[in-house]
Amino acid sequence: MATALATRVLVVDDDDQGRDDLMDELRGYDIEPFTVAGPYGREIDRMIDDIAGQQPSFVICDHKLQPAGLASFYGAEVVRRLVERKIPAMLLTMYQSTDRLDLRAARYEIPVVMGRDEFRIDRVHEYFDICRREVLAVPVDTRRPHRVLIRVDDVPGGDRPERIDAVIPSWSPDHAVPIPLSCIDAGLIPELRPGVYLLGDVNIGAEAEDDLFFTNVSEIVPAPDDKSA
Numbered sequence: 284m285a286t287a288l289a290t291r292v293l294v295v296d297d298d299d300q301g302r303d304d305l306m307d308e309l310r311g312y313d314i315e316p317f318t319v320a321g322p323y324g325r326e327i328d329r330m331i332d333d334i335a336g337q338q339p340s341f342v343i344c345d346h347k348l349q350p351a352g353l354a355s356f357y358g359a360e361v362v363r364r365l366v367e368r369k370i371p372a373m374l375l376t377m378y379q380s381t382d383r384l385d386l387r388a389a390r391y392e393i394p395v396v397m398g399r400d401e402f403r404i405d406r407v408h409e410y411f412d413i414c415r416r417e418v419l420a421v422p423v424d425t426r427r428p429h430r431v432l433i434r435v436d437d438v439p440g441g442d443r444p445e446r447i448d449a450v451i452p453s454w455s456p457d458h459a460v461p462i463p464l465s466c467i468d469a470g471l472i473p474e475l476r477p478g479v480y481l482l483g484d485v486n487i488g489a490e491a492e493d494d495l496f497f498t499n500v501s502e503i504v505p506a507p508d509d510k511s512a
Contacts (some may be wrong), residue, residue: 289371289411293314293339295330295361296375297353308404323354329362330354331420341411342372346382359385363392371414375399383493384446390496394426400469402437425494428484429453432507434460435479447475454487454495465495480504 285286292314296302305350306316319333332340346358354361357372373395376382386396394417413423436459437448447467448459463493464472471481483500 287412287415288408289314289341291340292407293337293342294318294333295342295344295358297345297351309407312404312407314407320354325355327356327360327364329367334365335370339370342370344372344374346374346376358391359393363389366392366394368381368417369418371411371418373397373410373414375402379484384461384463387461388465391498396435397459409426425488425490426486427488428498429487430482431485431487433481434441434487435475435481436499437477438475451485451487454485459490460495462497466500468501471503474503478506480506
């Protein structure tokens, strides 16, 4: 599939200077940028309708929209809802440690999450193409789910865990990744303990830990004979 070009890019950002700077950069690449006006408070449906009404080819959305009062919800939910409506969209974030677990929970439904320090304006068409392919249900290889083993390494948090730390042997056999409990079938949670093997859908083609998603983690399975698995 040939790479498509983003021609009309809508930028959602509560920071006026950051938004205007990004829009100026987009103009330098012969892209028509525009935005939406707030405040939206809790009215995410109104924001989604306003965005869709401008018929963007692509949306770049900041994660934290609250500091300057654009909205009380997060950009991750905006991007998730846009993708659900078949509008290609990506998320920009500062990628603070407190955000990582929440973003992992939504990662299956968000094609591109990019830290602001890593975002490159000359790759906008690449980001767009990844998102476009996802809404067309032909994801790039790094976003394709594979049914794989997940080995529980630890269940931090005592009686009130929020996550497990787990190894995905087919991705990295020696590296534990935090997985929110919201990614795991609720019926399995009482059975989670170190050494338990789960079966779930993971995009093991991802190069970076932050790009991994976990979905349909719905089975406990026997440990494989090969203990290195």
